[in-house]
Amino acid sequence: MTQSGLAISDILEAQKRLQGQAIVTPLLPLPLLSEDYAGSFWVKAENLQRTGSFKFRGAYNALKQIADQDQKTPIVAASSGNHAQGIAEAARLLGLKAHIVMPHDAPEVKVNRVRRSGGIVHCYDRHHEDRNSIAQKVKNELEAHYVAPFDDWRVMAGQGTAGLDIVEQLSSIGKKADHVLICCSGGGLSAGMAVALHHHWPNCRLYTVEPEGFDDMARSLKAGKRVRNEKTSGYICDALLIPEPGEKTFPILQKHITAGLTVSDEETRQAMAYAFHECKLVLEPGGAVALAALLQNKLADWFKPGESVVAVLSGGNVAPSVLGEALESYLPLRE
């Protein structure tokens, strides 16, 4: 609990805690794309994770460590939705009480799931109120444990187990990944996976992928310091609307990430439709950006024929209407 930094041993311990709780999500091949690009292309389907996103991993890893020492103190988390669901469901499974600070415009499907898991929702106005100060207020009032969505070593270690999965899944068929694309908001998933993947495959190139306009990580990596986004809403990727990279995640990502890639909302919609039609998978916008980068050939500067590429699909908690819009604009890559 007094841990500082993120080591492979933390991720291995997280993997033990998650056994039988998190789903070892499938690594699914993309046969047509692999043919078209003469490579070996895969998706890591974290949308099939418990609660519909990778966030359950980090949440359960953090809450299990808390529950082992203290069953009584409530948990407070702040999240636009997926971390909220992960925390609420992990709390339910571990017998803890969870209070979640969510923006007033969080998708209904995500708010409902938090409530279904027994989580107590505290709403705030994303445009006029500061999430962190509200979360702090709730934490102080309840004398609760606060679990940050990404800037928490326990959370990062949990997310890193998705990287261990990929290593085990590809190793079991005699392969390794040359490139891994990771959907990025605050950088918790990217940081955790980077430590796990580079421990086993030091030459694997890693990329964060963000929505255009919310490319704080890409710009921060270029600038060599954390820079902020100008906007706080207005894009379809509700899961990726964080103002700036994490204080703890950023130095890790500076060390591990080859490049920060960005995709447009329209490219994201095309990827959601591709996942629907070609993979039979439901993706939310924020869960589709890494696939979008792959489909739009944004790896062109690095990828060489014969190499292996994994795109992480980070979540599937989408309203039917939002997916429906994406499906309407679909332009198949192959006719």
Next chain:
Amino acid sequence: MTQSGLAISDILEAQKRLQGQAIVTPLLPLPLLSEDYAGSFWVKAENLQRTGSFKFRGAYNALKQIADQDQKTPIVAASSGNHAQGIAEAARLLGLKAHIVMPHDAPEVKVNRVRRSGGIVHCYDRHHEDRNSIAQKVKNELEAHYVAPFDDWRVMAGQGTAGLDIVEQLSSIGKKADHVLICCSGGGLSAGMAVALHHHWPNCRLYTVEPEGFDDMARSLKAGKRVRNEKTSGYICDALLIPEPGEKTFPILQKHITAGLTVSDEETRQAMAYAFHECKLVLEPGGAVALAALLQNKLADWFKPGESVVAVLSGGNVAPSVLGEALESYLPLRE
């Protein structure tokens, strides 16, 4: 090629032929349902199979055997869509020419995929023309090989590999299945899987699941002889509208199936919506009937707490509008 009957050795040979071609689709846990029923519930996600349904397995297994001996003679198949796509894509991969006899009202998404794979589509009127006689006519004109959608030992052996997958996937975590529910039309998938599953787990109970009104298999199993459906269309499960059980599949199923279950169109829609919201999987109506039976507790007469249950999700080739209708009527099992 002159094989008669279906042995476990045929399915093991099919598994070798399919290696690197078919996807070993994931067996995904259903944590909430497992909690609610105090059992261990899984779905075998064959909607994630190449071409979006299990049919690729049987098609590739049949066509590989043909291609090994004869690269020149074209293939003829008759299908409402999923067998068509499986045959067309397997033919493309093996360098064969495929002609597909499809009903005029087959879903556009399925017809388009057949054409994308290079398949030549021959349309017929489902209400006024006999599919088999048209397929026979095309076969004779082209002097082609005919590959039946289910009454073909090679096809059944290919479909059976989905059963071997389940055995390997559950055995690897020290488990076995007590009940397996299989979406059923002509019975090719059910027959293949039955032989594979009962070879390893002789006490596992197997169930076919069909749409109400197209329950020819359930009524045939009860009657002890093959009986026909009265209607030939009018249900949402376009993939399961076969007039009667197969001549070759039926005796196998008589030996292996505990009961033939049926579900309504509305129950099927609820299962499609459940798969969307809870599993983040895209299912077509015919691919959702086994899950529908599970969700509607149609195993109540047989299931005991602590047992393991697998529902096969057989396909995901659905038009967005059809899935959209299912999502509109969704009544969550948990609020």
